[in-house]
Amino acid sequence: MTEIVAKNLKANVGQRVIFEQVSLSIPDRSIVALVGPSGSGKTTLLNCLGLLRTPDQGTIEFDGHQAVERWSDRSRREFWRDKAAFIYQDYGLIEDETVAYNVTLRTPSIFGRRRSDSKLEQTLETVGLSGRENERAVVLSGGEKQRVGIARALYKGATCIFADEPTASL
Ligand SMILES: Nc1ncnc2c1ncn2[C@@H]1O[C@H](COP(=O)(O)OP(=O)(O)OP(=O)(O)O)[C@@H](O)[C@H]1O
Ligand SMILES: [Mg+2]
Known part of the structure; x- marks a missing residue:
């Protein structure tokens, strides 16, 4: 694992659209950097891809498993425990x-x-x-x-x- 494919993601904070129509494909065994100005939504997008935040629109696939953004809490916890690691700014x-x-x-x-x-x-x-x-x-x-x-x-x-x-x- 893990190939990540995101289609047409959107994130709002209240009425404000942080980003929309974000589609990307991250192949297995690759390193991808998100680059953009401060406040442009990089952390928010990363949180969506890491299943820490549910996008307001769009869908995410891991290795062909569809709609992982709708996984149960249990599946998400298993993903965090077994597959994912997070390195934070702070x-x-x-x-x-x-x-x-x-x-x-x-x-x-x-x-x-x-x-x-x-x-x-x-x-x-x-x-x-x-x-x-x-x-x-x-x-x-x-x-x-x-x-x-x-x-x-x-x-x-x-x-x-x-x-x-x-x-x-x-
Ligand atoms: N939970 C939240 N509540 C209110 N506003 C939020 C929330 N999460 C994100 N935002 C807003 O969304 C916008 C994007 O934030 P985000 O942290 O994703 O930006 P960023 O690209 O990571 O910026 P930086 O380069 O400064 O880290 C910001 O204007 C931020 O204030
Ligand atoms: Mg950030």
Whole structure:
């Protein structure tokens, strides 16, 4: 997964049309960037594609599954749990928790020491944060926090990564 096809999407906020007639096709194994002025609706469109917001018109397909914007809460939760990862502009970290927790979303063992996790080590190396797993997120710089957010998406092995300005602080 995942090929994403969107047809004729529209989003309103109250009476105001944020965008309309947006159709796009994102092939599997590709990276697509949405580019546009501030306030033009990039985050809103990303939220529609990630099933965080229901478009006011139009339809979305994942790998040929039609009308995923009408999936039940349960199907959407499964998609978020198993397939999708979100990297947010504001990092989306739990500031009081460690880097390791923020990447893996697993608490350390009751002995307070995490068993060695080579996937975690490898992921932190990829984002340039080797050896930082036990630091609390609150002490990291903006760019380091953003890299922890990226590491979380990579660690999860998501097949579909929705990133909102993931390099704004790098
Ligand atoms: N929940 C909401 N309530 C009110 N207005 C909203 C809401 N969501 C989006 N908007 C409005 O929709 C417009 C598009 O917002 P959006 O965040 O999608 O823009 P953007 O292209 O991501 O901008 P930026 O580059 O600044 O992040 C903005 O004018 C915003 O105020
Ligand atoms: Mg935005």
